[in-house]
Amino acid sequence: MRKSDFDHVVEVIDHWWGGPGGTLAHPMFFYELGELATVAEEDGRIVGFLFGFISTTTGVDKTGYVHLVGIHPDFRRRAVGRLLYEQFLARCTEQGCRRLKAIATIGNDAAIRFHEGLGFVAHETEDYAGPSRKRIVFLKELTP
Ligand SMILES: CC(C)(COP(=O)(O)OP(=O)(O)OC[C@H]1O[C@@H](n2cnc3c(N)ncnc32)[C@H](O)[C@@H]1OP(=O)(O)O)[C@@H](O)C(=O)NCCC(=O)NCCS
Known part of the structure; x- marks a missing residue:
């Protein structure tokens, strides 16, 4: 996710969410925890986003945490959410996570x-x- 993508997500999230979701897209999830944040595009248009990061909590299996996922209303049930989760899962597995x-x-x-x-x-x-x-x-649970 680039800064321009983040800006776009912040502008559309209330509409995509069907209510106020702006506070959920806190800038911290881009600037501090955004290494694994992702957008899905079709023909250069953003149709979905995922904010997620690897939790630093000790005492539990290393965990990939999905904070927020949203798909453009016209693109739902077209496996965009599935794709974003699959990519997040793959990157978490690479980094040694045992669960999402x-x-x-x-x-x-x-x-x-x-x-x-x-x-x-x-x-x-x-x-x-x-x-x-x-x-x-x-x-x-993730299989290594
Ligand atoms: C929830 C959400 C992210 C799903 O994204 P999506 O791209 O539409 O989901 P996918 O097409 O990848 O669906 C994958 C599977 O999940 C299930 N599924 C997804 N949405 C569903 C729905 N509305 N009803 C029933 N099953 C659903 C189905 O099993 C689907 O597989 P199938 O289409 O082959 O049957 C999307 O509806 C959304 O953005 N909602 C508003 C924001 C939100 O609530 N986010 C989640 C809280 S963080």
């Missing part, structure tokens, strides 16, 4: 079906994001 992790809010059915479709196991986790802030935690 992602989070979704309760009720984001597309995100749940998407992660399940890609072989993640979903765990509904009480208080994950603070008191009464339940989240769905997706985990996928």
Whole structure:
């Protein structure tokens, strides 16, 4: 992801998301944690993005964490999300990760079906994001 791509993502994210998503695309995910951030393009047009990085948490298997993925509404169900995840997975595997992790809010059915479709196991986790802030935690074990 180049800076011009990041700028574009920030401009379209609310529309792609169907609501305010701008704060989720915090610049830190580009400047500090952006080495594995990626966009998907078709004919030079950005149709999807992924912000992800390798977690530095100790005491668990080395983990590739997907913070945020978004696909242009006109390009959904065309395996763009799958492609972005496959590329992220490949780069995490190269760097020694043993699992992938992602989070979704309760009720984001597309995100749940998407992660399940890609072989993640979903765990509904009480208080994950603070008191009464339940989240769905997706985990996928990687084979080295
Ligand atoms: C969730 C999202 C990223 C999926 O991206 P996508 O490019 O449309 O997904 P893909 O085409 O790669 O789908 C891969 C598989 O996931 C599953 N899937 C994806 N979207 C689905 C949906 N809306 N309903 C049911 N299954 C779905 C299917 O199994 C699909 O395989 P198939 O099309 O061969 O049946 C996209 O809908 C999106 O950007 N949503 C808004 C933002 C969001 O919620 N992001 C996730 C939270 S971080």
